[in-house]
Amino acid sequence: MPVVFVAASKLPTPFATFTMHGFLDEATGREHVVLSLGDIADGQPVLGRLHSECLTGDALFSQRCDCGSQLEAALQAIAREGRGVLLYLRQEGRGIGLLNKIRAYELQDGGADTVEANERLGFAADQRDYAICLPMLEHLGVKALRLMTNNPRKVKALTDMDIVVAERVPLHTGHNPHNSHYLATKAGKLGHMLGNEHQGEVPQA
Ligand SMILES: Nc1nc2c(ncn2[C@@H]2O[C@H](COP(=O)(O)OP(=O)(O)OP(=O)(O)O)[C@@H](O)[C@H]2O)c(=O)[nH]1
Numbered sequence: 222m223p224v225v226f227v228a229a230s231k232l233p234t235p236f237a238t239f240t241m242h243g244f245l246d247e248a249t250g251r252e253h254v255v256l257s258l259g260d261i262a263d264g265q266p267v268l269g270r271l272h273s274e275c276l277t278g279d280a281l282f283s284q285r286c287d288c289g290s291q292l293e294a295a296l297q298a299i300a301r302e303g304r305g306v307l308l309y310l311r312q313e314g315r316g317i318g319l320l321n322k323i324r325a326y327e328l329q330d331g332g333a334d335t336v337e338a339n340e341r342l343g344f345a346a347d348q349r350d351y352a353i354c355l356p357m358l359e360h361l362g363v364k365a366l367r368l369m370t371n372n373p374r375k376v377k378a379l380t381d382m383d384i385v386v387a388e389r390v391p392l393h394t395g396h397n398p399h400n401s402h403y404l405a406t407k408a409g410k411l412g413h414m415l416g417n418e419h420q421g422e423v424p425q426a
């Protein structure tokens with residue numbers, strides 16, 4: 222898997238001073254970033270998140286989705302615990318890229334839901350490939366995670382790569398009137414777990 226470590230530095234944030242690890246996916250040219258805190262290579266499950274890039278939500282305060290709020294909540298949770306890891310994956314727009322996501326938003330402004338919009342553009346509902354995570358986790362010495370997500374595909378992808386998901390930690394935040402339809406579609410069509418019933422569950426492999 223041609224994802225190679227390039228360099229690491231400190232990254233002070235309002236939540237904690239993380240270590241930032243930079244990786245290059247030589248197959249695609251994509252530059253991925255991991256933020257870590259504390260000793261994550263001690264073999265104990267690490268509080269973690271796989272966060273897919275969302276320029277609009279993460280950097281431009283968009284309320285169309287819940288990404289920015291989830292990113293902040295995940296970093297805060299890691300800081301509270303003093304230990305954890307966040308993989309910031311450059312898979313913008315569930316893998317279709319920023320400009321195609323804007324095309325998809327245009328279709329959604331015309332009435333399509335988030336899945337229909339992708340499909341009308343000729344894409345799958347979710348084009349992400351989590352295989353890139355394995356070399357990054359291996360480099361960091363992480364074998365087991367307590368994964369902050371509502372997305373069952375992330376749990377399955379990690380488990381399929383023999384990364385232990387010791388617990389799924391729900392990440393319910395950032396709900397607002399602008400994204401209620403989007404979140405309902407994710408729950409209905411993509412299987413996202415947005416209720417409270419799975420709190421602290423141990424996923425089945
Ligand atoms: N194609 C498309 N992508 C979107 C849309 N809204 C948000 N996204 C992208 O969806 C992805 C959301 O990623 P994540 O926050 O990692 O996760 P998730 O799959 O929602 O799962 P969680 O771990 O529960 O948050 C980002 O890449 C966003 O850019 C949309 O309407 N269309």
Ligand SMILES: [Zn+2]
Binds near residue numbers: 277286288
């Ligand atoms: Zn988003």
